[in-house]
Amino acid sequence: MANAVGTLVLLRHGESVWNAENLFTGWVDVPLSERGETEARRGGELLRDAGILPDVVHTSLLRRAISTANIALDTCDRHWIDVRRDWRLNERHYGALQGKNKKQTLDQYGEEQFTLWRRSYDVPPPPIESGTEFSQDGDPRYAGLGAELPRTECLKDVVARLLPYWSDSIVPDLRAGRTVLVAAHGNSLRALVKHLDGVSDEAIAKLNIPTGIPLRYDLDADLRPTNPGGTYLDPDAAVSAIQAVANQGR
Ligand SMILES: O=C(O)[C@@H](CO)OP(=O)(O)O
Numbered sequence: 001m002a003n004a005v006g007t008l009v010l011l012r013h014g015e016s017v018w019n020a021e022n023l024f025t026g027w028v029d030v031p032l033s034e035r036g037e038t039e040a041r042r043g044g045e046l047l048r049d050a051g052i053l054p055d056v057v058h059t060s061l062l063r064r065a066i067s068t069a070n071i072a073l074d075t076c077d078r079h080w081i082d083v084r085r086d087w088r089l090n091e092r093h094y095g096a097l098q099g100k101n102k103k104q105t106l107d108q109y110g111e112e113q114f115t116l117w118r119r120s121y122d123v124p125p126p127p128i129e130s131g132t133e134f135s136q137d138g139d140p141r142y143a144g145l146g147a148e149l150p151r152t153e154c155l156k157d158v159v160a161r162l163l164p165y166w167s168d169s170i171v172p173d174l175r176a177g178r179t180v181l182v183a184a185h186g187n188s189l190r191a192l193v194k195h196l197d198g199v200s201d202e203a204i205a206k207l208n209i210p211t212g213i214p215l216r217y218d219l220d221a222d223l224r225p226t227n228p229g230g231t232y233l234d235p236d237a238a239v240s241a242i243q244a245v246a247n248q249g250r
Helices: 034-050 063-075 102-119 140-148 155-175 186-197 235-246
Strands: 008-012 056-059 082-085 180-184 215-217
Touching: 008 063, 008 186, 034 063, 056 063, 056 155, 063 180, 155 180, 155 186, 180 186
Parallel strands: 008 180, 056 082, 056 180
Antiparallel strands: 008 215
């Protein structure tokens, strides 16, 4: 069969209020900023103008991804499509760094430690303490997770918890020929891109995903991208936005 596999579109949520304040966010459920809402609308316009109309959307359980999907889909008149949500698409759990300012963290711990925590593949930040302001124990949406509830994660942990959802929930939609929108987060999408493009543990440190710009992947029958790295629907905006993510904390 030539191309029975549907189109995959990845969309990182628009700017959140904590992105704007330069705070580590992780699983803290902060809303979009006004700018983030505008980015989400622009994301929907890009989908509409490219004629890429999702048949199904998968989101995390966090409102910045959910709101982004709602706004983008409303903009391209696809507000009515099937929706699935799963914690496995959540942002990387940032452990004890959740709620901390990135610049202050950089100044306090230095460049090497900051970059290890932020972008190394397998070094997680220190775990968050249960019952503290930015921990998720007691949050009803994670009640079923039990011991699986993370207290910190590195990107390797995110790959491990994301892949079962990719195989069991997203791949079947693609194999059914559907156009699939995945509305998620900087680091959960980095984990997915690492898998799709076979990015090495070292090279993934340099890969950043901008907010609100849809990234289209065309996949062959083996689910390998025929456009490696994907195609941003607004490539010029993506270049500067990627640089801005890389420079956070500076
Ligand atoms: O704070 C976070 O949760 C993420 C995404 O905003 O930050 P970073 O890009 O530093 O991994």
